[in-house]
Structure formats: structure tokens, C-alpha cells
Amino acid sequence: MRRRQMHMSPEAQAALLEALQQLRAELKASTEFPAHVLAAAQQAVDELRLPEKDATHLPLFTIDPPTSRDLDQAMYLERRSGGGYRVHYAIADVAAFVKAGSALDAEAHDRIETLYFPDLKVPLYPPLISEGPASLLPGQVVPALLWQHDLDAEGNVTGSSVSRARVSSQAKLNYAEVQQKIDAGTAEEPVALLREIGELREAIEAKRHGVSVNLPDQEVTVKDGTFRLSYVATLPVEGWNEQISLMTGMAAARIMLDSGTGILRTQKEQDDPRVIQRVHDIAELLGIDWKSGVSYADLVNSLNPADRKHMAFLSEATAMLLKAEYTNFRDHQIPKHTLHAAIAAPYTYCTAPLRRLIDRYTGELCVAACAGQAPPDWVLDAMYCLPCDMARGKGKVADRRAVDIVEAAVLKHRVNDVFGGTVINTDAEDGRPKEGTVHLAEPAVMGRITSGAPLDLSASVQAKLTRADPLFPGKNKILFRTE
Incomplete structure (x- = not known):
């Protein structure tokens, strides 16, 4: 890539x-x-x-x-x-x-x-x-x-x-x-x-x-x-x-x-059926038509990275499937x-x-x-x-953190605003079912989200922006909470 x-x-x-x-x-x-x-x-x-x-x-x-x-x-x-x-x-x-x-x-x-x-x-x-x-x-x-x-x-x-x-x-x-x-x-x-x-x-x-x-x-x-x-x-x-x-x-x-x-x-192909199913779920949530019998490689090569939903899928799915x-x-x-x-x-x-x-x-x-x-x-x-x-x-960390800074700057004047989004990942496997990743419909941003109840993969949520601070140390410069 x-x-x-x-x-x-x-x-x-x-x-x-x-x-x-x-x-x-x-x-x-x-x-x-x-x-x-x-x-x-x-x-x-x-x-x-x-x-x-x-x-x-x-x-x-x-x-x-x-x-x-x-x-x-x-x-x-x-x-x-x-x-x-x-x-x-x-x-x-x-x-x-x-x-x-x-x-x-x-x-x-x-x-x-x-x-x-x-x-x-x-x-x-x-x-x-x-x-x-x-x-x-x-x-x-x-x-x-x-x-x-x-x-x-x-x-x-x-x-x-x-x-x-x-x-x-x-x-x-x-x-x-x-x-x-x-x-x-x-x-x-x-x-x-x-x-x-x-x-x-x-x-x-x-x-x-x-x-x-x-x-x-x-x-x-x-x-x-x-x-x-x-x-x-x-x-x-x-x-x-x-x-x-x-x-x-x-x-x-x-x-x-x-x-x-x-x-x-x-690089080994991902063989965990739970992860593979999750990637298919993410494609469906983002409106990507992944037809039966089409390989992951053929699907990826058919996508347009300039489309923000396609880009969100490529960023998330590539990280999950290919180590x-x-x-x-x-x-x-x-x-x-x-x-x-x-x-x-x-x-x-x-x-x-x-x-x-x-x-x-x-x-x-x-x-x-x-x-x-x-x-x-x-x-x-x-x-x-x-x-x-x-x-x-530290290259990948530097890239990701730089994006976090920019996206936090884009959203910093919208703290307390509520956005429609979709839960595309949860931390249930790590014992944190109330934390995960949300993909906003507009602007096309992915961020951390917390909830008072366990998050369901693929759930549509109303996400309140509680933090957007480019100067927040470490990760999670952007944070949402379900309404």
C-alpha cells in the first residue's frame, strides 16, 4: 500500500x-x-x-x-x-x-x-x-x-x-x-x-x-x-x-x-472466521457491495480510494485482515x-x-x-x-497521530454536537465491550466512542463529540459518546 x-x-x-x-x-x-x-x-x-x-x-x-x-x-x-x-x-x-x-x-x-x-x-x-x-x-x-x-x-x-x-x-x-x-x-x-x-x-x-x-x-x-x-x-x-x-x-x-x-x-492471510465476518460486516455497513465469490483482493482493486466510504473500508479492513x-x-x-x-x-x-x-x-x-x-x-x-x-x-504511529491531530482540528469547534454514525469495531474481545470505533456519515471521520451499555457491531448511533483537542497527549484526541 x-x-x-x-x-x-x-x-x-x-x-x-x-x-x-x-x-x-x-x-x-x-x-x-x-x-x-x-x-x-x-x-x-x-x-x-x-x-x-x-x-x-x-x-x-x-x-x-x-x-x-x-x-x-x-x-x-x-x-x-x-x-x-x-x-x-x-x-x-x-x-x-x-x-x-x-x-x-x-x-x-x-x-x-x-x-x-x-x-x-x-x-x-x-x-x-x-x-x-x-x-x-x-x-x-x-x-x-x-x-x-x-x-x-x-x-x-x-x-x-x-x-x-x-x-x-x-x-x-x-x-x-x-x-x-x-x-x-x-x-x-x-x-x-x-x-x-x-x-x-x-x-x-x-x-x-x-x-x-x-x-x-x-x-x-x-x-x-x-x-x-x-x-x-x-x-x-x-x-x-x-x-x-x-x-x-x-x-x-x-x-x-x-x-x-x-x-x-x-504476510499471512487472515483465517479467523470472526475477523473475516467482521470485515464483511464493515463492507455492508459502508454500503460496499461484496458479492459472493468475489475475493478480498478483487474487491479492493475495484474500490475507489477517493470515495471516503471506500477509503474508510480500506483503512480498517486492511489493518484487520493483513498482518x-x-x-x-x-x-x-x-x-x-x-x-x-x-x-x-x-x-x-x-x-x-x-x-x-x-x-x-x-x-x-x-x-x-x-x-x-x-x-x-x-x-x-x-x-x-x-x-x-x-x-x-515509528512511521505508522507518526502517520496515524498526524491524522488524529488534523481531524481533531477539523472538529474542535463542534464539541457537544451530535453526529450520526455507525459502530464499525468494538473492543469486546479485549474485555471492553463499551468502547470501539465509530464511522461518521459526515464528515467522514473515524473516532473512538464510549457508551454506557455494550456497543453492538453495525449499530447506528447518535454520537456526541466530547473531545476534539489537537493538543491532547497521546491517542484519542477525538472522543465520542453515544446519546
Whole structure:
């Protein structure tokens, strides 16, 4: 699932600055790096050695939001002379800067991932590296892990490999301009092929019953002192771009499985009949027609995330049905379960090393396997602890809490108002039958609700807003009570 982004107007950022600073303090998320880490970063830049393999002839390009500078991926797409396609996909080589056991490495293991807030980001690595010589910004020669994927005419991968190389991106593109040029037919072929390949990969994904959910971005503005929250649907090019990343993650998983050592992102299908029934109930409550015989994957792929009821279902049902974890293995001791249920294939994270700790390790495992070499000791030494390290990541909490702040701001002038809503979840299984989640009809907000009597799943309720406070510490900034 693509991460939903939140954009705030300058007025909204100023009005919510105190709440966002409080959130970062609660999460112990600092944009500042200790002096010794910054010194290590400068030393790593000064001592950088570029790979011997020279791939600077490839006219790579990046596609990211306009203001992004920590660019993990660059690509070049071309047709193969015998038919089909070739995808060159460069991934930032963070290991060229971050050595095992160094101050940079220790800081990264503490931070785990880049945290995104509506007004700023808290980076995994110092910007001196992540927005400098490790980033695939145009006009500079940088180290990269360069993937090559060969595809047939239907978009099926026939071969993948990765090796270290020096590369130089030629253009920094953004989603809106790429979409406009592709739609107008003015995009150069390497860019235009993104739609051709992306649509083929989307069709392959549908055939294997994979799930792709691109939730809309959120726009927060202030008008006449009142906060307003609106949604902006993602562009098709964002989905096509995501398909290149997914294809690489699946290829990396296959390489690691074949080599006998790796770290997968696995996800089991939900088999608890009570949970499955609850998800069906939520669909019915939200007016989503889930016909008999239609799989969860096919239903999800038919929904429109720009529809607020569909978005509510996707947010709630995905969290209930699909629980992902990290699975590592060595010495050809392949685990019984290797699939990622939503992707419907083995998969691993490997395409965002500037923003996620584990990608540095999976990339290294694939480079070693493709070279016919044993993985480096520093990777093997860290493998056992990496799943636990990643579990400490705060990205999802930061995202959820930021949404809570904005929704509380939207509702803060309506405390004591009564809203019509539907109970879509209860805490009965945790011994709290009088607490749960309510989905309002208007505005389309989900919040905590308490009641004097046990809540019934699917019950229509009149919910009185008792709290909407962006500065309320921790969770439950929005609280309802049944009337």
C-alpha cells in the first residue's frame, strides 16, 4: 500500500505547529543529529570510493514529489531488440557511506526509518548524506545498486540481476509533469514506457490476485479560522512507478530464496472466521457491495480510494485482515511461509535505503548472491536482530497521530454536537465491550466512542463529540459518546 501523504497550507502548519512539535516530542523524533554522527557523515563523504563499474552512460531519471531531495530510485526504460523491455533501476548505495559498527550505523539502528510529518520530515540519515552524494539527484556521479530487469512482451520478468555501479541521473521529474506529458503524448520513450510497462505489471498483479491500494493524499487548509480536510486522488503514474518498485522487491525475494539467505517481508492471510465476518460486516455497513465469490483482493482493486466510504473500508479492513512481519533465513533453511499475501508473491523491501533501515541489508544480500559470493559478515551478524529492530519503527504511529491531530482540528469547534454514525469495531474481545470505533456519515471521520451499555457491531448511533483537542497527549484526541 502506497503511503498516504498529508499536505498543509502555511496557515495550517502555523496553527498546528505546537501540536506537531508535541507529537515529535512524544515520539522522541528529532531532526537534529549528534555532533559525532555529523562528523562521521562528513568523514564518510570525504572517504567515498566510487564503484569500478561505470554506468554513467545510462540517462537515468527520477520521479518524486517536487520538493524531495532524498532520492532513492532512478530508472531508464527501453525496448529490447528481440521484443519485450529492459528496466535499469538504480537504488541509492547507502552502504557506500554507512559502515557496520560506525556512529552512522548506530544512529540508523536507533531511528529505523524516516518519519514524515505534515510540516517536515525526521530523516533516517543526516541530510549531508541522504540529500547529498548518496541521493540520486541529477548532475552528480554517485554509487548505486544497479538492477537490470528483462521483461517479455507481456511484462513478465525473464531475468533480474543487481551489481554496484557508478551512475548519474540526468533529470529530476515529478508525478504531475510526467502524467501530463504521457497523457499529451509528448513524453520521450523512456518515460512513456513507464505507462506501457506499468499497465502490463498491473494486469499481471490482478491475475495473481495481488492488492494495490493507493490512498488519496490529504490537503489541510484553514479558512475563516476553520480547518478543512480534503482529498486528492493519486495519479496513475504513481501506480506505474510503484509497479517498478514492487517488481524489484519480488525479484530480490526470489534471488534471496535461490541463494538460501535472506530477509522477506511476509504476510499471512487472515483465517479467523470472526475477523473475516467482521470485515464483511464493515463492507455492508459502508454500503460496499461484496458479492459472493468475489475475493478480498478483487474487491479492493475495484474500490475507489477517493470515495471516503471506500477509503474508510480500506483503512480498517486492511489493518484487520493483513498482518505483515519480517522473516529471515540462512543456510538454505527456507521457512514454510514465504509469501506476502497482499502482493501474492514472495517479496522484500529493498528500494528505499535512504528512508528505511532494512533495505541496506537486503540490497547487500542480493548483490552478493548475483556475484556468486557469500554475504558480508556484517549483514549476517545483523540478520537475527533486524526484524525486532524494524518493529521499533515509528512511521505508522507518526502517520496515524498526524491524522488524529488534523481531524481533531477539523472538529474542535463542534464539541457537544451530535453526529450520526455507525459502530464499525468494538473492543469486546479485549474485555471492553463499551468502547470501539465509530464511522461518521459526515464528515467522514473515524473516532473512538464510549457508551454506557455494550456497543453492538453495525449499530447506528447518535454520537456526541466530547473531545476534539489537537493538543491532547497521546491517542484519542477525538472522543465520542453515544446519546
